[in-house]
Amino acid sequence: MKKDIILCGVGGQGILSIAAIIGQAALKDSLYMKQAEVHGMSQRGGDVQSNLRISDRPIASDLIPTGKCDIILSLEPMESLRYLPYLEKDGWLVTNEAPFINIPNYPETGKVAEEIGKLPHKVVLNVDKIAKELGSVRVSNIVLLGATVPFLGIAYEKVQSSIRDIFGRKGEDIVALNLKALAAGKEAADRLL
C-alpha cells in the first residue's frame, strides 16, 4: 500500500489539520508516513501545500516526485491545478469548488472549472456550502477530508477515531461537529462517484 497525497490551499484554510488527522490515522494503522509542511511567511494568505506520504514500506523522500502523487486534495480550485505535474496518470483530484480570491489577477472561475473538468478522475464539491449548512464554515476542511476517504486506503473508522484524538481536548461539541463534517463529505463524494 502506498498513497502519496498533496494537500493544498491558501494559508489559513486548514490543510495542516487535515494532514495531522490522516497522519495520526496512518500511524494507528502501523503504516509508515512522512508529511512535509510549510510554515512561516508563506502562511500569510499565500499558496500553501503539504506533501503527505503513507506506505506499508519505509519512505525515502519527504517530498513526492513528479508524476507520483495519488491524490491532490485541495481546499481551493485554482490551487488544485498548481500541482498537476505531480499527479499520477490514474491519480484523483479532490477539490473544493468555492474560490478564494485574494489576488487581483485570479482567473475567471469558469476557466478554472473548465481546467479541472479536463481531468479524468476528480471529485469537485462546494465544501464551504456543506460546512455552512452544518453550522460552521471552519469545518470545510474536514468535509473535504470526508470526500477523500474513499481514495485514502485507510478505513473510515480509523479516520473518525483520529478526529476524536486530535479534537478531543477542544471538547465534545467540536468533536461531534467535525465527525458530522466528515460524514457529510463522504456522503457527498459517494453521490458523485
Add this chain to the structure above:
Amino acid sequence: MNKQLLLGDEAIAQGAIDAGLSGIYAYPGTPSTEITEYVQQSPVARERNIHCRWSSNEKTAMEAALGMSFVGKRSMVCMKHVGMNVAADCFVNSAITGVRGGLMVVAADDPSMHSSQNEQDSRFYGNFALIPMLEPSNQQEAYDMAYDGFRFSEETGEPVLMRIVTRLAHSRSGVEAKALQPQNAMNMEGSDPKQFILLPGIARRRYKMLLEKQAGLVRASEASPYNVYADGPNKKMGIIACGIAYNYLMESYPEGCEYPVLKIGQYPLPEKQLRQLVADCGEILVLEDGQPVVEKMLKGYLGMGIRVKGRTDGTLPPDGELNPDIVARAVGKDFKPFFMPSPIVEVRPPALCEGCGHRDMYTVLTEVLRAEYPTHKVFSDIGCYTLGAMAPFNAIDSCVDMGASITMAKGAADGGLRPAVAVIGDSTFTHSGMTGLLDCVNENTPVTIVISDNETTAMTGGQDSAGTGKLEAICIGLGVRPEHVRVVVPLKKNYEEMKQVLREELDYPGVSVIIPRRECIQTLARKKRASKK
C-alpha cells in the same frame, strides 16, 4: 513499538529533553522555532524546570546556553541559519573555551529561501569553528542525534553543531523515544579552571588544544553510526549523500542504489570511508542540500585531483534546495509528469492579514510621504511588515538584516537623505534595533523611526516579544527625547491624528520614534478562542 508523530524540530526537542536538558535558548526564526516551542509545551520540561523562555536575540541565547554549560548542565541553543551570524561571536569562541555541560547548537538552514534572505550553509560555520557537526537525514536520526549529542559534546569537551534544513525541520514522521535520562547536577570542577577566560595567552593555549582534537574528531566520524558506507555493483561512480539528500537519492532506488553510497551524518568528514569511496570509484557525485561544502573540499580550488560532480559543474543546480526530481536527473533517471501544468494558475504571494495594524501604519505612512515628502526613503526590516514591499503599499526601499532599518536610515541621513524613515517591528527592535538607536541618539541624527508594535513576534507564529510594555521606556532610556516618542493606535478612525504626528516628527531634525501599537490580530484571535474554552 510506540511511535510519536513529530516534526524534525520536535524530534530534536524531545531528544534533548530525554537526554537530560536543563535549558534551551533561542530567538524565533523559521524553520527553527518549533524546537523551543515544543519544550515550552512539554509537561516533562515543566516538571524538570527546564529553562525555555525566548531570548532577545541569537547572541544572547548562545551566551546564555554557554553559561548553562559553564555550570555543568546540558543546554541547547537553536536558531535559523542567519541567526548564526548574530550568534557567531560567541559561537566561534565557544569552540576555544570548550564546554563543561554538553552544549548543542542547532542551526536550521533554509535552502530555497522559503522564509529567508539568503541560502548560507551552517556547515561552513562548523568547519570554521573546528567543532563536530551532526546532520540528520530523518526525524528519528534528529531525535537520536539530539539524545546522544550532549554526551558526545561532554566527551569531546566541545559544543556540537546540529545542522538541519527546512524540509527536515518541517516534516513529520514517526519517532521512537528512548529512556529519560537524569539532568546533570551543577558541577564546575574541570581540568582547566581558566578555560572560559579567553585572554590571549589562555586562548592561544586553548586553540592549540582545539587543533589537537581534530584528528580525534575525524576518528569519531569514522566510527559514527551516522556515516554509513554502502557498497554497490556499479563502480563507475561513487555517491556522497549528506543529510536529507540521502532520502532524495534513495527515492530513485527503492531496491538499493547501484552505486556505492557514503551517507554522511557526522562531520568532520570520515577520512577512511572517503578514501575507500575515492579508491573504488571512477568519479564522485556529491549530493548536499545547501551550498557545495563537501563538494568543494573534495574537488580543491583548481579541481586537479579527484573527479567530482555536483553543484559546481552543473550536474545539480547551483542554488535552491534539492528534491527527488533534481537528484534523479543527476543519476541519469527521471520522474516524468503525466499532466502538464495548467496555464491559468497565477502566483499567490503572501500578504498582510486583513485587519492587521501594519496595514494602517503603511496606509498613513505612504499617503503622507508620497504627497508631502517626495525625497523620502523608507528603510524596513525583517518581519510581517516586510510585506509592505508588495502592492498595494509598495512602501519600502530596503530589507536586509535584523535591525538594519534604523542603522541604514542613519547612514543615509548622514549622507544627506531627508527624510530618512525606518520601519521596524517591536521584536526586531529589541533583537537588534536598540544599539542602532543609541548610535542615532549619540549624534542626534535626523531619522524618523516607526516601531510598528503588534506586541508579539508575529511572522514566526506569535511568540513573546521581549520589549512588550517597555518600548517607550527603552527609547527614552537610550536617550530619545520623551516628547519625540509618540504612541498612536493604528486604526482607520485615527488616520488624521496619525498623519499629524507623522508630519510633526518628519519635520523634527533629530531622532523621533513613532510607535503605532495594536495587537496582532492572529494572537488576539487565538487569545479570544482560548478564553472561550
